[in-house]
Amino acid sequence: MINERQDEVIEEFEMFEDWMDKYEYLISLGKELPLIDESKKTEENIIKGCQSRVWLAADLNDSKIQFTADSDAIITKGIISLMIRVLTDSSPKEIMETELYFIDKVGLKEHLSPTRSNGLVSMVKQIKMYAIAYSLKV
Amino acid sequence: MKKINVNEIRKDFPILSRKVNGKPLVYLDNGATSQKPQVVIDAINNYYTNDNANIHRGVHTLSQAATTAYEVSRKKIQTWINAEHSEEVIFTKGTTDGINLISNAWGRSNLKKGDEVIITEMEHHSNIVPWQMICDEKEAILKVIPINDSGELLMGEYKKMLSSKTKMVALVHVSNALGTINPVQEIIALAHEVGAKVLVDGAQQVAHAAPNMRDLDVDFYVFGLHKMFGPTGIGILYGKKALLYAIPPYQGGGDMIKTVTFEKTTYNELPFKFEAGTPNISAGIATAAAVDYITSLNWDEIHAHEQELLDYATVELKNIKGLKIIGEATNKASVISFVVEGIHAYDIGVIVDKMGIAVRTGHHCTQPLMNRFGIQGTIRASFAFYNSKQEVDLLIVALNRAINMLS
Numbered sequence: 001m002i003n004e005r006q007d008e009v010i011e012e013f014e015m016f017e018d019w020m021d022k023y024e025y026l027i028s029l030g031k032e033l034p035l036i037d038e039s040k041k042t043e044e045n046i047i048k049g050c051q052s053r054v055w056l057a058a059d060l061n062d063s064k065i066q067f068t069a070d071s072d073a074i075i076t077k078g079i080i081s082l083m084i085r086v087l088t089d090s091s092p093k094e095i096m097e098t099e100l101y102f103i104d105k106v107g108l109k110e111h112l113s114p115t116r117s118n119g120l121v122s123m124v125k126q127i128k129m130y131a132i133a134y135s136l137k138v
Numbered sequence: 139m140k141k142i143n144v145n146e147i148r149k150d151f152p153i154l155s156r157k158v159n160g161k162p163l164v165y166l167d168n169g170a171t172s173q174k175p176q177v178v179i180d181a182i183n184n185y186y187t188n189d190n191a192n193i194h195r196g197v198h199t200l201s202q203a204a205t206t207a208y209e210v211s212r213k214k215i216q217t218w219i220n221a222e223h224s225e226e227v228i229f230t231k232g233t234t235d236g237i238n239l240i241s242n243a244w245g246r247s248n249l250k251k252g253d254e255v256i257i258t259e260m261e262h263h264s265n266i267v268p269w270q271m272i273c274d275e276k277e278a279i280l281k282v283i284p285i286n287d288s289g290e291l292l293m294g295e296y297k298k299m300l301s302s303k304t305k306m307v308a309l310v311h312v313s314n315a316l317g318t319i320n321p322v323q324e325i326i327a328l329a330h331e332v333g334a335k336v337l338v339d340g341a342q343q344v345a346h347a348a349p350n351m352r353d354l355d356v357d358f359y360v361f362g363l364h365k366m367f368g369p370t371g372i373g374i375l376y377g378k379k380a381l382l383y384a385i386p387p388y389q390g391g392g393d394m395i396k397t398v399t400f401e402k403t404t405y406n407e408l409p410f411k412f413e414a415g416t417p418n419i420s421a422g423i424a425t426a427a428a429v430d431y432i433t434s435l436n437w438d439e440i441h442a443h444e445q446e447l448l449d450y451a452t453v454e455l456k457n458i459k460g461l462k463i464i465g466e467a468t469n470k471a472s473v474i475s476f477v478v479e480g481i482h483a484y485d486i487g488v489i490v491d492k493m494g495i496a497v498r499t500g501h502h503c504t505q506p507l508m509n510r511f512g513i514q515g516t517i518r519a520s521f522a523f524y525n526s527k528q529e530v531d532l533l534i535v536a537l538n539r540a541i542n543m544l545s
Contacts, residue, residue, distance in 0.1 A: 019159070019492045020543075027485075027543060051484040051500045051515070072514065073482035074544060075489075111488075 002094055005086045006102035013106035022107070026078030033081045036070040047122045052076045054119035058130040063138045064089050065130060071119065079103070079111055079120060087127060092135035096128065142439040144526045150175040150431070151524055161494030164529045164536075169314050169473055169520030170498055171364045172345055174428075178368055181427035185420045193419055194393055194410070204419060211425035212409070215374055218429050219359070221351045223379050225408040229417055232373035233341040234264040236360030237308070239375055239412060240337055243388040244358075245272035245306075248335075253305045256334075258283040258291055258320075259510055260313045263503040265339045269308055278305070285510065289316035289465035297328065304334040311349065312342035315502040315516065316465030317448075317473030319343075326356055335381070341365055345522060346444060346471050347437065351376055367522075368428030369421035375412070382408050389414040440523045444472040447521045451530045458537060464516050472521040475502075478537075481544045483517045489540035495533055 016022045040057040047054040052073035059066045067088045071077040086102060087095055103112050112120050148154045151173045156163050165173060185207070191200035193208050209224075216224045230236045249255070255269050259282055273280045283296045291309075307329040312319050326336045340349050340361040349359060358381070362373035377385075387394055387405055391414035396404040405411050451474055455461055460479035478486060487499035500515040501508045508515060519533060 023489060023492070024543060051487075052482060053514075073484040075485045 002086055002090055002098045006100070006105075009082055009086060009102045010105045023075065026082075026108075027074055028078075029081045030071075030074035030077035033077070036068040040068060041070060047119045047126060052119055054080065054123050056123055056126050058127070058134070060092075060134050060137060064091055065095060065134055067127065067130075069123065076111070076120060079108060080123065082106075083123070083127075092131040092138060095131035096135060100124065140436070140439060142436065142443045142523065144443070144524060147435075148524050148526075150177070152176055152179070154524060158494045158496070159492050164495045164532050166519040166521060166525065166529065166533060167496045167498050168345060168365075168522040168525075169342060169502075169518060171370065172367045172522055173524070174369070175367055175431050177427045177431050178424050181424035182369060182420045185423050189423075190419075192416055193422075204423070207423040207426065208417075208419060211422050211429070214426045214429040218348050218433065219351050219374075219376060220348075220353065221376055226351075226376055226379050226382065228375040228377065228382070228409045228412045229422055230360070230373040230375050230412075231371060231418070232362035232364070233339060233360050234268075236358075236373055236375035237265055237337065237339065238268045239388045240358050240360075240377075240385075241268035241272045241308075243385045243412075244335070244381070245269075245276065247384075247386055249273070249276040249278045249305055251277040252303065253278040254281055254299075254301070254303045255279070255306045255308065256281045256283060256296070256299055256304060256329075257307075258309045259285045260289065260291075260316060260318065260504065260507050261308075261310055262314055262339065262341070263505070265308055265310060266506070269306075279303075282506075283309075285318075285507075288467050289313065289318045290467045291318075291320055291325075293321070293324070296325065300328060300332045300334070302332055304329065304332050306335050306337065308337040308339070310339045310342070312340075312346065312471045312473075313465065313504075313507075314342045314473070315475055315504045315507055315518065316467065317470040317475070317520075318465060318467035319469040319471055321469075322356070323354055326354055330355070342471065342473070347441070357381055363421065363425050363428060366428060367432060369418075369424045371418040372421035372425060379408065382412070387411050387414070391415045393417075435523070443523060444521060447525055447527065447530060448472040448474065450527055451519065451521070451533070454530060454534050455537075458534070458541065460541070461537075464511055464513065473518065474520075475516040475518045477513055477516050478541060481541060483515045485544050486517050486537065486540045489543060490533070490536040493532075493536040493539065495536045497533070 036055055041055045045055045045057050052071055054071045056069045067084050069080045153173050189203050191204045193205040212224050212227050215227050281299050284292050311322050322338050329336045335357040337358040338356050340359050343349050344361045344366040357378050359376040364370040394406050394411050394414040396406050462477050464475040483499040498518045
């Protein structure tokens with residue numbers, strides 16, 4: 001399921017002709033999505049990057065994890081919304097076993113480099129941590 | 139005055155003719171690191187190609203050639219910063235390393251409970267954390283000189299803080315995040331009146347002018363070569379000879395000893411006492427090439443050119459709706475920090491990068507300063523002498539486009 005959604009995103013991005021189209025799309029995703037409940041934007045849920053902040057919350061419903069997240073930077077937020085679209089509503093096991101290849105394929109790898117310190121690398125780690133934690137509950 | 143020929147100077151820096159994301163590189167992140175002229179690159183290459191050997195040890199020809207070249211660099215730095223003695227010039231890994239050396243070695247032997255160390259609100263983390271650490275250890279008190287809304291130190295507050303308890307004043311010469319040039323000479327003189335020592339972080343100064351040790355009468359002065367068109371991984375700690383002489387070594391190892399037995403070790407003379415281990419020899423040797431290069435330039439012309447870039451960019455940036463400059467000190471280096479209302483600095487940095495523009499975004503390792511201004515971070519354009527007015531124009535075009543996309 002996750003991989004199907006990853007391939008879907010990759011296909012979408014193939015339509016873009018240049019970086020402008022791609023980033024305009026990301027920005028629109030970032031603007032559109034009400035990603036996280038304000039009550040969940042707590043100090044506990046914050047992932048601090050050097051450049052931008054990311055909030056991430058995870059809830060278990062029916063043995064599946066629902067992710068919600070937000071960022072103060074709109075491009076980061078756009079990428080987050082792609083990640084959530086791909087990962088949310090999946091079982092902990094599936095999330096644990098998934099390799100997130102779509103970021104690389106759609107040419108956004110630079111945003112996930114550890115040196116970018118925009119909170120996205122830590123977010124991916126945190127997602128996996130939640131999956132591990134919830135896998136013990138299901 | 140004769141104007142600097144930027145197009146000619148740019149030819150000395152090979153990287154400036156490359157493209158980034160298909161666009162000519164507009165490098166405005168000189169505050170983070172400067173680009174290197176071909177002569178510096180050649181010096182590094184030549185060392186590894188022809189002279190590679192360890193220094194201060196071997197009797198063989200290569201080791202002696204490398205040692206001589208390394209020590210030539212020390213002398214060149216001595217002349218460039220107008221230090222009285224060459225042994226007052228200590229090679230370090232960089233600015234941060236120099237501050238840690240003093241906070242540790244000087245702090246351990248000079249600070250005691252209740253003593254006071256004064257820093258400023260605009261310090262880089264590397265001139266905050268080492269002092270916090272030693273103050274914690276020694277139960278000394280860290281005091282902070284506040285700034286005004288323009289980003290200038292409140293000198294009245296500073297004067298009020300000074301007392302016989304003050305043992306060290308550690309401050310930045312030129313602020314990396316605001317561009318403010320601090321009145322270090324006056325600050326040093328005032329500190330000396332109460333018997334305190336002064337460490338100046340010159341990291342951002344050295345790309346814009348040579349700091350003059352004897353004029354400043356500074357006790358310790360630190361900087362890195364990579365921000366002054368030299369190699370990374372090497373920096374300078376200047377210290378007054380009598381002070382350095384009295385401070386115990388910081389790190390133990392080779393080069394810093396005279397004799398070692400298991401019972402007792404005697405330490406080497408200055409400057410080697412503080413230079414344990416094999417240093418970054420290639421960078422040390424290329425330091426001479428960097429100093430030779432910058433001293434070959436006409437610095438009156440460079441000052442005029444950098445001022446023109448600063449003034450021009452300030453006016454052009456202010457024309458952008460919603461843009462606010464952070465740091466408007468009267469005395470300012472060619473560094474401009476700004477924020478755009480409703481748009482995150484990171485987003486702007488990402489978009490202008492796609493147009494070939496390299497700027498720095500974020501808190502610039504000055505979180506307390508960002509808190510002072512109630513912001514998360516800024517976008518910073520920092521100019522070197524090889525930047526042109528056309529590049530300012532390209533920055534403005536890119537910014538307008540980014541803002542258009544993001545708002």
